[in-house]
Amino acid sequence: MPRRLPTSEQLRTWRDFIETAEALRGVLAGRLQAETGLSPGDYAVLLTLSEATDRRLRPSDLAVVISWERSRLSHHLGRMERRGLIRREGYSGDSRGAFVILTDEGSAAFHAATVPHLTAVRELFVEALTPAQLDAVAGISAALRERIGR
């Protein structure tokens, strides 16, 4: 039996899904930016660093935690460093290594952002769905991740 193509209804569902996720991401990002001056990427980096021992991590480790490519992280850290949110420092022990360190300014920005961000997630995502739908989302995400591998 030949592999069939999606029906137009399935395609509609696909497009709605991907466009909705995209739109939601955009709205959340816009709010975060407007209310706190941080991008979602900034937030992820600051969150991870603020939970790390001594508020510092090696770039590779940080990249693994937030599932970014090292190159992406490097570019992003450059921008964050320019804004004073983090700083970089050499690592004595393996001179290839380095540390990304949360600055006080970065820490303050993160703490100022967390409640607005979580509130927005609640308003725009959690409260938009029924408990059953929230459960369904979890299962759907898992199934999709399973399919694309990891």
Place this chain on the structure above:
Amino acid sequence: MPRRLPTSEQLRTWRDFIETAEALRGVLAGRLQAETGLSPGDYAVLLTLSEATDRRLRPSDLAVVISWERSRLSHHLGRMERRGLIRREGYSGDSRGAFVILTDEGSAAFHAATVPHLTAVRELFVEALTPAQLDAVAGISAALRERIGR
């Protein structure tokens, strides 16, 4: 009663959702690029033009159909024009106006891309989910869209 923040489980669901959608988008985009040399944006533009009368549309109309900002479209059309996928032409009637026109090359690229793209959507999305999950996705997308307005 104060507005509460999301529970850690709800937050986990949110992150899984947004990261999964992002990952899926990335995988699909990568495949499309590898197999056809087109980006999702290219595909959306080519699809819309190929369905339009005379394979041409005014930029503003095209932007409405695919829900892009005019500026985004203008930048994208510039890149597509450089690659010969579309061309631009003045519009006699309102000299502000313009037309975006599908070239033969653009049409060929689109037709070569459609089956691989639809196949990928089926494999990575439709077949990853049960029929019930697919239905749930439709409802969830609708609910989220409703919440963010439009």
Place this chain on the structure above:
DNA sequence: CCATACTGATTGACGTGTCAACTAGCCTGA
């Protein structure tokens, strides 16, 4: 010992997005 491979990290080029500013032409009302 040292060529070679591997690892951590950065860089450059370029596609993609957003925002604000700008150009140019159309339209409307005092």
Place this chain on the structure above:
DNA sequence: TCAGGCTAGTTGACACGTCAATCAGTATGG
């Protein structure tokens, strides 16, 4: 009729992402 505002479209600046190349330092096997 013409000043102002509106509309179509483009542009520039800059953030963000990916890919391939590069660089420097570590490790290793012959």
